[in-house]
Amino acid sequence: MDATRGISLFVVPRKRPTGADLSAETLEFNDVQTSQLLHKIGWRGLPSLGLSCGEDGDCMGWLLAEPGHGLKYIFQMMNEARILVGTNATATASAAYHQSLAYARERTQGRRL
Numbered sequence: 525m526d527a528t529r530g531i532s533l534f535v536v537p538r539k540r541p542t543g544a545d546l547s548a549e550t551l552e553f554n555d556v557q558t559s560q561l562l563h564k565i566g567w568r569g570l571p572s573l574g575l576s577c578g579e580d581g582d583c584m585g586w587l588l589a590e591p592g593h594g595l596k597y598i599f600q601m602m603n604e605a606r607i608l609v610g611t612n613a614t615a616t617a618s619a620a621y622h623q624s625l626a627y628a629r630e631r632t633q634g635r636r637l
Contacts (some may be wrong), residue, residue, distance in 0.1 A: 533594030536577050536585035555583040 540554040560574040577583045589597055 530592050531594045532591050533588045533597050534585040535588055536575075536583065540584040555580050 536556055537554055538556055539551040542550045542552050555578055557576050557579060558573045559576040562572040562574060564572060577585065588594070
């Protein structure tokens with residue numbers, strides 16, 4: 525049995541349109557709330573949160589793609605995100621190298637003659 529079968533992907537905005545025609549002229553909060561702070565290794569400065577949708581029974585979302593195929597699209601997004609994570613790590617390491625090099629060049633070393 526495929527454990528991922530039946531997982532769908534939805535877009536659930538923070539604010540949703542109201543009114544009979546669902547126009548975006550008037551917006552109200554969409555009953556999306558943070559439910560938990562996820563503890564992780566690594567990017568501690570960038571929090572990851574769990575979301576609860578519709579706890580008060582008043583939430584609107586839209587299905588993306590085919591029902592039951594959401595995990596396929598999530599994996600595709602994660603593969604693209606890995607490239608961004610690698611780029612961020614390279615940029616951070618490069619900035620640290622250049623700052624340490626500048627400090628090493630200006631730092632007084634050894635005894636004065």
